Amino acid sequence: MIEPKKLQINTPDNEYLVVPCPSCDKETRNKVLADVFEHMQYADALIDVWTNYKIVQCQGCLRVTFFEVSQCSEDIIYPKNGKPFYPETKTYYPNRIAGRPLLRNINYLPRGVNLIYKEAHNALCAQLPILTGLGIRAIVEAICKDKNMVGRNLQEKIDSLAKQGLVAIEGAKILHNLRYMGMLLHMKLNHIPRKNYVQHSMSLSTFYRVFTLYQNNLKTYQKWTIN
Numbered sequence: 001m002i003e004p005k006k007l008q009i010n011t012p013d014n015e016y017l018v019v020p021c022p023s024c025d026k027e028t029r030n031k032v033l034a035d036v037f038e039h040m041q042y043a044d045a046l047i048d049v050w051t052n053y054k055i056v057q058c059q060g061c062l063r064v065t066f067f068e069v070s071q072c073s074e075d076i077i078y079p080k081n082g083k084p085f086y087p088e089t090k091t092y093y094p095n096r097i098a099g100r101p102l103l104r105n106i107n108y109l110p111r112g113v114n115l116i117y118k119e120a121h122n123a124l125c126a127q128l129p130i131l132t133g134l135g136i137r138a139i140v141e142a143i144c145k146d147k148n149m150v151g152r153n154l155q156e157k158i159d160s161l162a163k164q165g166l167v168a169i170e171g172a173k174i175l176h177n178l179r180y181m182g183m184l185l186h187m188k189l190n191h192i193p194r195k196n197y198v199q200h201s202m203s204l205s206t207f208y209r210v211f212t213l214y215q216n217n218l219k220t221y222q223k224w225t226i227n
C-alpha cells in the first residue's frame with residue numbers, strides 16, 4: 001500500500017464553490033464543510049497525483065454531497081500560448097449534470113424503455129459517452145419494439161412511429177439523429193477518435209429533448225400510457 005506523501009484535512013469556515021446540485025438541478029453556491037487534500041506519488045516518485053476531496057452543502061436546498069477534484073502530472077498540457085498546466089478531473093457523488101435531471105413521471109414510460117432510460121441517464125451523468133451512446137440506441141430500439149413498429153430496419157420503424165402519430169415529426173427527426181449516433185458507434189467505434197466521440201456524445205441534449213416532447217405533449221404522452 002502506498003502512503004500519501006501529504007495528507008491535509010481542513011474544515012474551512014468561509015469557503016464556497018459553485019457546483020451542480022442534484023436536487024436543485026442547476027449549479028448552485030455550495031459551502032465547503034470539509035476538504036481533504038492528498039498528494040500521492042507513483043513509479044518511484046516520477047508521477048504525482050494531487051486530489052481534493054470535498055464535502056459540500058448546497059446553500060439553496062441544504063443538501064450535502066461529495067466531489068473530488070484531481071490532477072495528474074502525466075496529463076500536463078503545453079498550450080501554444082501560455083503556461084503549461086494540469087487539467088482538473090472532477091467526479092461528483094452522486095453523479096450529476098446540471099440541467100439533465102431524470103424525467104418527471106418516468107414510471108409512466110413502458111417498462112423496457114424506463115429501465116434503459118434510467119441506465120442511459122446514469123451513464124450520461126457519470127460522463128461515460130460510449131455507454132451513453134449505446135444506451136440511446138437501445139432506447140430508440142425499445143421504443144419501436146414497444147409499439148410493434150413494422151419495418152425492415154430501425155429507420156423504417158421510426159418512420160412508422162411518425163406515420164401513426166405516435167411521435168411528432170420533430171420527435172421522429174430527433175429519434176433518427178439518435179439512431180444515427182448509435183449507428184456510428186456500432187460501425188466505427190474503433191475509428192472514431194475519442195475526443196470526437198466525446199463531443200458527439202455530448203450533443204446528447206437530444207436525449208433529453210425527445211422525452212421532454214412526450215412529457216409536454218399530453219396527447220402523445222397518453223398514447224404512450226395506453227396499453
Ligand SMILES: [Zn+2]
Pocket residue numbers: 021022023024025028058059060061062063
Ligand atoms: Zn440544491
